[in-house]
Amino acid sequence: MKAVLLPREMNELWAMLADNPGAALMAGGTDLLVRLRKGLERFDTAICLERLPELQTIRVERGMLCIGACVTHRACLDSPLVREHAPILVRALAHLGGPQIRNMATLGGNICTASPAGDGLPPLYALEAEITLHSKDAERRLSLAEFILGPGRIALRPGEILAEVRIPLAEGFQVQHFEKVGRRNALAIAVVSLAALVRTGPRGIVQEARLALGSVGPTVVRPIEAEKALVGRKLSPSALTQAARLIREAVSPIDDIRATADYRRQVAGNLLLRLG
Secondary structure, three states, X not given: OOEEXXXXXXXHHXXXXXXXXXXXXXXXXXXXXXXXXXXXXXXXXXXXXXXXXXXXXXXXXXXXXXXXXXXXXHHXXXXXXXXXXXXXXXXXXXXXXOHHHHHHOEHHHHHHHOOOOOOOHHHHHHOOOEEEEEOOOOEEXXXXXXXXXXXXXXXXXXXXXXXXXXXXXXXXXXXXXXXXXXXXXXXXXXXXXXXXXXXXXXHHOEEEEXXXXXXXXXXXXXXXXXXXXXOOOOOOHHHHHHHHHHXXXXXXXXXXXXXXXXXXXXXXXXXXXXXX
16 A cells, blocks of 8 residues: 545545545545455555544434444444434444454444444344435435445445435334354354344334344345234244244355354344343
């Protein structure tokens, strides 16, 4: 890498992007710089976004929790707004890396890395988050599922940046659960992770269930049939067991150095049973 550019306002950023079309975009750099060191990435110029104030805000606007792409995980954990409106995201980010990583890594970077094992992604899928993309002359919004195309693949166009994550306020979910299984107790890459939002009504009957699983497919998996199977029932052992079976049918894990596909499939269903 020959140069790191540090824009301080958006017009400066657009000019740098125009002058350096092959430049890599960098926020905290906790993943990108590791990949560069290992020879998995090649670029001459990096444009660092961390000094752009527009990308570091947290606010509630028109029924949405809006988090700038360069907000760090530590800032999310410390934010009263995030803790109030997206506690499931707080639980997930608290498991991500160690203090040094959380101090540097950003929410936008976690999304753009597009790792199936990314801890922040299942909660964002369950929260039905969308993202805002900015270019010099345009803005567009996509759901997270539309933006993440596969492992390390995102729908970012040349000249665009991920500017903001927008989360509809998820009120009334009595159950907000995140759990991951890894090969060690700390600093673990998820073998399987589950984010669950469940809203119940009178007598504990499920009115809405949102489930999202990481590390069991090329992208985060929303097992829609399992979600439907819980609606209209209590979170009883029989209901959870049926939904767990549907989860195992919905996921498509692989064998890798951390776990076999069969193990991941079994654990994916077992994690749901923890809601009982």
